[in-house]
Amino acid sequence: MTTPTTSNTNHETTSSTPPSPSPSPPTIHIPKHMTGILYNQGTPKRVHNLAVPQVTKQYPILVRIHAAGVNPVDAKYVLGDKLPDWSWVQAGAHWLTRTCIPGFDFSGVVCQVHPECPSLFMSRTTSSDYQVGDWVFGTVPPLVGTFCEYQRVPLDQICKIPPQPQQQQETEHELDSSLSSLGVLLSTRSAATLSPNAQRVFVTAAALPLVGLTALQCMAQNQVNQDSHLLVIGASGGTGHFAVQYAKHVLQVKRVVGLCRGDNVPWVTHELGADHAVDYRSVSWQQDIYTQVQTYGPFTHVLDTVTSAKALDKTMSYESFFRGRIPTPNGTTAENKDAETVPPSTSSSPSSSLPLLLPAKEGGRYLKLGGDTSSWLAAGVKRVCGLNLFWSRQSELFWIRFPHSSHELQQLAQACWKKKKNTTTTTDESMTNEAAAAAVAAVAAPRAAKPYIAEELDFYQPEKTTTSTHDRNKNNNNNGPDATTNTDDNDEMDNKDKGDPVIAKAFSLLLGRRTKGKIVLNLMNPPPLSSSTDNASATATAAETEK
Numbered sequence: 088m089t090t091p092t093t094s095n096t097n098h099e100t101t102s103s104t105p106p107s108p109s110p111s112p113p114t115i116h117i118p119k120h121m122t123g124i125l126y127n128q129g130t131p132k133r134v135h136n137l138a139v140p141q142v143t144k145q146y147p148i149l150v151r152i153h154a155a156g157v158n159p160v161d162a163k164y165v166l167g168d169k170l171p172d173w174s175w176v177q178a179g180a181h182w183l184t185r186t187c188i189p190g191f192d193f194s195g196v197v198c199q200v201h202p203e204c205p206s207l208f209m210s211r212t213t214s215s216d217y218q219v220g221d222w223v224f225g226t227v228p229p230l231v232g233t234f235c236e237y238q239r240v241p242l243d244q245i246c247k248i249p250p251q252p253q254q255q256q257e258t259e260h261e262l263d264s265s266l267s268s269l270g271v272l273l274s275t276r277s278a279a280t281l282s283p284n285a286q287r288v289f290v291t292a293a294a295l296p297l298v299g300l301t302a303l304q305c306m307a308q309n310q311v312n313q314d315s316h317l318l319v320i321g322a323s324g325g326t327g328h329f330a331v332q333y334a335k336h337v338l339q340v341k342r343v344v345g346l347c348r349g350d351n352v353p354w355v356t357h358e359l360g361a362d363h364a365v366d367y368r369s370v371s372w373q374q375d376i377y378t379q380v381q382t383y384g385p386f387t388h389v390l391d392t393v394t395s396a397k398a399l400d401k402t403m404s405y406e407s408f409f410r411g412r413i414p415t416p417n418g419t420t421a422e423n424k425d426a427e428t429v430p431p432s433t434s435s436s437p438s439s440s441l442p443l444l445l446p447a448k449e450g451g452r453y454l455k456l457g458g459d460t461s462s463w464l465a466a467g468v469k470r471v472c473g474l475n476l477f478w479s480r481q482s483e484l485f486w487i488r489f490p491h492s493s494h495e496l497q498q499l500a501q502a503c504w505k506k507k508k509n510t511t512t513t514t515d516e517s518m519t520n521e522a523a524a525a526a527v528a529a530v531a532a533p534r535a536a537k538p539y540i541a542e543e544l545d546f547y548q549p550e551k552t553t554t555s556t557h558d559r560n561k562n563n564n565n566n567g568p569d570a571t572t573n574t575d576d577n578d579e580m581d582n583k584d585k586g587d588p589v590i591a592k593a594f595s596l597l598l599g600r601r602t603k604g605k606i607v608l609n610l611m612n613p614p615p616l617s618s619s620t621d622n623a624s625a626t627a628t629a630a631e632t633e634k
Contacts, residue, residue: 117149117198123235126164128185130586131594139237146239147201148217153286154293155233156192157544157606158325162594165189165229168395169463188232189590190608191489194224194248194292198237222248224292225496226300226489234546234590236610244489246496249504251288286611291503294538294605295329299499300492301456302330305485309452311338311388318344319361320405321392323351323603326456328359330390332536335360337502342383346372351603360534367403376443377413385445388452395457406453406482412440447481458484505535539604542596544589546610 123137142149160168165187166180197217217223225245227233281289311317317334321327322345334340342362345355349366356364365375380386389409445451455462465476466486477483593606 117237121236123188123232124190124587124590126181126184126187126189127586129164129181131189131590133587137235140239142199142201142239144201144203146241147203148197148223148240148242148245149199150193150195150223150238150240150245151198152193152195152233152236152238153281153289153609153611154194155190155546155608155610156293156295156297157189157593157597157608158191158297159597160191160297161189162597168457169460171460184230187230188235188238190233190235191226191229192224192293192296193227193233193238193240194222194289197221197223217242217245217247222251222288222292224248224289224296224500226296226492228489234608236613241490243491243493244496246493246500248288248292249500251285251504281611286609289611290540290543290607290609291537292500294540294607295499295503296496297487298326298329298538298605299333299503299536300489300495301326301485301487302333303495303499304488305390305454305456306330306334306338306388308485309388309454310450311340313339313341315340315387316342316344316383316385318346318386318389318409319392320346320389320394322355322359322361322364323347324392325597325605327390327392328355328604329536329538330392331355331359331361332534333502335362336534336536344379344386354603358539373408376409380413380441380443385442385451387445387450388454389444391453391455393457394455406455409443410453410481412442444481447479451481453482455482455484499536502536503538540607541602541604542593542606544593544606544608545612546589546608547613 117139119139120136121139122133122135124131125134125137140146140149164180164184166184167177170176170180197219200217200219223245225240227238227240227244231238305311311334315334315338317340319327319330319334322331324347327345327347331343331345335343343360345352345359345361345364346367347355347364349368352364352366355361363379365372365379369375386409391405393403394405442451444453458466462477462484463486466484468474468476469483470486470488475483589608593608596602596606
């Protein structure tokens with residue numbers, strides 16, 4: 088019989104005394120049912136008894152969703168904008184999505200992790216050590232949906248929210264004090280304990296994935312760089328406003344011009360950082376574009392965030408305009424920046440004309456985020472096979488890619504939550520004006536690229552919404568990049584017979600293009616449970632913890 092011995096190394100100790108129990112992982116109460124939204128064949132409805140999805144090897148993370156971004160693709164039933172605009176085809180799309188949950192992007196807290204998660208996906212993500220309680224954001228595959236309280240998500244489509252010291256410490260303290268008696272870290276109703284600052288982090292994170300991935304992937308694939316001359320059509324819209332910031336503050340693009348509504352021009356230039364913005368409703372907007380090209384040269388890239396197969400968008404004919412040429416009188420060239428700007432003549436001879444967009448062989452690209460069915464098919468082939476079927480190499484439709492995007496989400500998180508190294512600058516009287524301006528600019532840049540929240544809709548209380556100070560346009564003559572002929576006065580009529588009032592309002596705003604920035608659903612303020620339900624939940628959770 089051998090005598091128990093203790094090794095000096097880090098091996099296990101052999102002893103007759105049982106080892107002290109290791110601390111158990113936090114216990115979480117996950118309900119069997121949740122509240123969510125279903126498309127319901129054209130009239131989105133709220134369902135309170137949806138089953139909470141179970142984690143699998145393919146979807147190994149269960150997230151309590153705190154906020155969900157709302158995008159035009161959601162209002163078009165995912166399939167609707169990719170199919171012909173025929174009534175029977177659209178009706179078929181509504182039927183196919185009737186039992187699906189809307190939504191792509193989200194933010195929330197991890198509440199369950201599949202046991203085999205780290206080993207299965209180590210090679211597919213930059214960070215596979217997700218734990219219960221982690222703050223995360225990301226996307227879900229099409230028709231999986233985020234307009235619900237819980238959702239299981241693939242590991243390669245999420246990313247941790249960078250540490251927010253003040254908010255996270257505050258939140259952890261609140262969670263500890265309010266839930267320690269139940270022995271849980273997180274429950275269905277725990278989001279209500281989050282502070283306003285912490286809630287703001289989740290709302291911002293939920294607005295970021297779709298617009299951020301679109302801007303990042305589109306610009307990376309089409310070589311937008313510091314030497315580019317970029318035009319963004321719809322610069323105050325959901326994708327456009329972030330694309331302006333990403334190009335200017337992250338990629339440091341030399342010159343960024345936005346095309347938007349006149350009352351948004353100061354915001355696009357002063358807040359978002361565009362070098363110039365053009366009011367598409369102005370009678371001289373084309374002349375303004377001509378002046379930009381004559382002064383700074385043709386655009387290298389045009390990012391069109393508004394074009395679609397809809398008749399309203401076709402009336403603007405942006406692509407045909409920007410792929411055309413302008414006359415340059417008296418032989419003026421783009422490089423002659425000191426020459427006096429003269430209105431273009433009516434001459435269109437090749438010898439005296441200047442292209443608005445560089446030719447394809449010189450790197451010019453007209454990039455659309457929408458189009459007809461044939462364009463979507465070509466974009467799908469290029470995304471899957473890498474085969475370019477677009478007959479014009481200068482113009483193509485871009486289709487976002489969700490799988491294996493965790494590293495790109497990490498880049499967006501770093502761009503969104505930049506840490507300022509220095510907040511002050513010193514200048515002295517001996518410095519020239521130019522040197523002083525450069526010193527100030529060095530401190531101010533680079534700026535963060537953050538999504539702007541135009542509407543924050545309370546998922547649980549339709550009458551409570553947080554609206555930006557921006558007054559939505561009420562003019563009936565709004566054909567253009569970020570508005571249509573609908574007005575706010577028609578909201579009540581628009582929302583009739585369209586199902587859940589919260590989602591109906593969000594979809595109406597998106598399809599009417601009456602907001603700048605993003606719309607987000609806030610799922611962090613659920614109504615209080617009844618006392619009987621609270622007691623039952625507490626008893627069940629305590630029993631689980633004891634076991």
